[in-house]
Amino acid sequence: MTFDYDLFVIGAGSGGLAASKRAASYGAKVAIAEQDLVGGTCVVRGCIPKKLMVYSSHFPQLIDGAAGYGWQVGDRQLDWQHLVKVVDNEVRRLSNLHINFLEKAGVELIPSRATLLDPHTIEVDGRKVTADKILIAVGGRPVKPNLPGMDLAITSNEMFHLPEKPKHIAIIGAGYIGVEFASIMRGLGCEVTQIIRGDLILRGFDRDIRNEIQHGMSHHGVKILTNTVVKQVEKVAEGLKLTLAGEQEEPIIADTFLAATGRDPYLEGLGLENVGVEVISSHVDGLGYSTRSAIAVNEFSQTSQPNIFAVGDCTDRINLTPVAIGEGRAFADTEFGNNRRSLSHENVPSAVFSTPEAATVGMSEDDAQKQYGDDIKCYRARFRPLFHSLTGQDEKTMVKLVIDAKTDKVLGAHMVGENSAEVIQGVAIAVNMGATKKDFDATVGIHPSTAEEFVTLR
Template identity: 75%
Template sequence: MTYDYDLFVIGAGSGGLAASKRAASYGAKVAIAEQDLVGGTCVIRGCIPKKLMVYSSHFPALFHDAAGYGWKVGEAELDWEYFITAIDKEVRRLSHLHISYLEKAGVELISSHATLVDAHTVEVDGRKVTADKILIAVGGRPIKPDLPGMEYGITSNEMFHLKEKPKHIAVIGAGYIGTEFACIMRGLGCEVTQIIRKELILKGFDEDIRTNIQEGMTNHGIKIIRNTVVESVEKVPEGLKLTLSGDNAEPVIADVFLVATGRIPNVDGLGLENAGVELVPSAIEGPGYSTMNAIAVNEYSQTSQENIFAVGDVTDRINLTPVAIGEGRAFADSEFGNNRRVFSHEDVATAVFSTPEAATVGLTEAEARQKLGDDGVTVYRARFRPLFHSLTGAEERTMMKLVVDANTDKVLGAHMVGENSAEIIQGVAIAVKMGATKKDFDATVGIHPTAAEEFVTMR
């Protein structure tokens, strides 16, 4: 049978862009449909604009720290409108850049919503087109719990378009999105209250990362209300009133309320049922939280329909931009490049751009002990004041940690909290991925004076 396209991609985010360009490079006729700006969550309302906000949030501390080195810095003031406009301008520049990359690759961009009609047919831009293979790469979206007054809350999507800088922002959610925005807004001069349902933030991360970030956030003036849930939200003359229950039930009043309680795969409206694409349910715990569905895939990102594939957050495997890119390229290599391969989801490094920053790769201490037993794990840990702050007087601490197999000496995990964690762990991740041992780390000469050298001098 003859098809209009060899590959039709739904969603021009990180995974879809990577897959479409790679497939086109092998000579495939490719089209990609996107109803929003090209670039996906990462470029438009995620990694890039968030990191720009992180950079901005660090300047006040740098101005303050400069005094310890003899610099006299005058009064500083943030022009919020200029700041937000500049970020939006950069986002749109990057989006147009990705469009140019598609053009150079020979990929046809269709600016429209796409819906599956059957296993080989897609309805897009008011017409029906056919494809030999279809790739779904529509990502995820923020979700709010079903609680009274949630309509007054904003999500991470709207954080980049606030007309004014909040005086007081309340954040619910203990994940990396809520934690990062709590730190960003505090750095930009807002009063910040973060409400979490458990004792610690960042469930799933190593315990030392969780405790050290939370301690640092508290030291920076963020009020973290633990073991507490939001029951309802209402408008009052002073702003938004959050009624709470749990260990700390005193209401919180803020002028902006950020709901950062999770993201779900963006499966609605795709017509998956028309093509026989199966979903896998995954429960989100807690009152007011619903059940989410992700597209079920095998190790080759193939769905229950053999010619339809899915990559990225819509599959809810590891929801990171580089992972979506890696999955997309592995799919294209396998299906169009005569190089059948599986993308590895093991030892994927990641970072939390909080203040203090953190990064991690490999197993947490708890995961390693569960796998090998307490006697099978050796932990090396260091906690110190960075040299930079020896003159600033700031009570900042860096934590570095290696989790090692006691029997083989293999480094199973590396974790860090402190300035430049992401940059440092990126290099360490290569060693962990290659199976380096603690002796290999010990044999490596450190660069002095740096924080990174602690990873090769820990005893």
């Protein structure tokens, strides 16, 4: 049978872009459909605009610290409209850059939502096309709890386009999105109240990371209400009234309310039911939270339909940009490059761009304890970085290694403090190579630096 395309990709985010360009480099005829700006969550409404706002939020503390080094700094004021505009300009510049990359690779871009009609037929831009193989890379989108008044809440999508800087923003959600935006908005001068259902933020991370970030955020002025849930939201004369239950029952009033309670794969309207692609469910417990669905895939990103594949956040794997890129390239190498391979999802490093920042790779202490029992050993240090010896600011850094006591192998590395992501990226190489604590100890440190603490832990 003759097809219009060798590969048709639905979704021009990180995974779809990587897969389409790699497949085209092997000589495949490729088309990619995208109804929004090219670039996906990371470029358009995630990693890139968020990190730019993180940078902006750090300037007040840097300016305050400059006095300790002899600098005299005058009055400062944030131009919110300017910040929003320049961030959006950079997003659109990067989106156009990705379009140019597709053109150079020979990939046809179709600016439309695509729907699956049968295992080889797609309806897109008002016409039907066929493809030998189909890759679904539609990513995810934020979801709100099913609670009264949630139509008054915004999501992370809208955070980058607020017309005015909030005076008081309330945030529900203890994951990295809620934590990062709480830190960003506090750094930009907003009053911030974060409401979490448990006693600690960032479930799944190492407990020392969770404690250090939560303590640091509180130290910077974020008000964190623990073991508390929002029951309803209503519009009142003063703004938005949040009715609470739990440890904190007194209602709060804010002018902006962010729901950062998770993301779902964007599967609606894809026509998965037309092609027999299996969808699996996972349940998130809690008031107003519901079952979420994702596309089931094997280690080679293949769905239950042999010629249809899926990568990135629409699957039930690790939702990180570099993972989606790696999955997309591995798919293209396997199906078009005569190089059958899969992406390992073990020891994937990640970061939380909160204030303080954190990064991690490998196993948490709790996870290691479950697998290895008492045969683990932890090394940690907590200290004030040299930079703050003159700023007068009470900032701390924490570094930690989790070790298999029997083999001396490093199972996990964790850090909280400035430049954590930059440091852990390098440490992750050693962890992935199976380095031991003796290997770390035998490495000469760069002095004075924070990173050297990883090779001097005793």
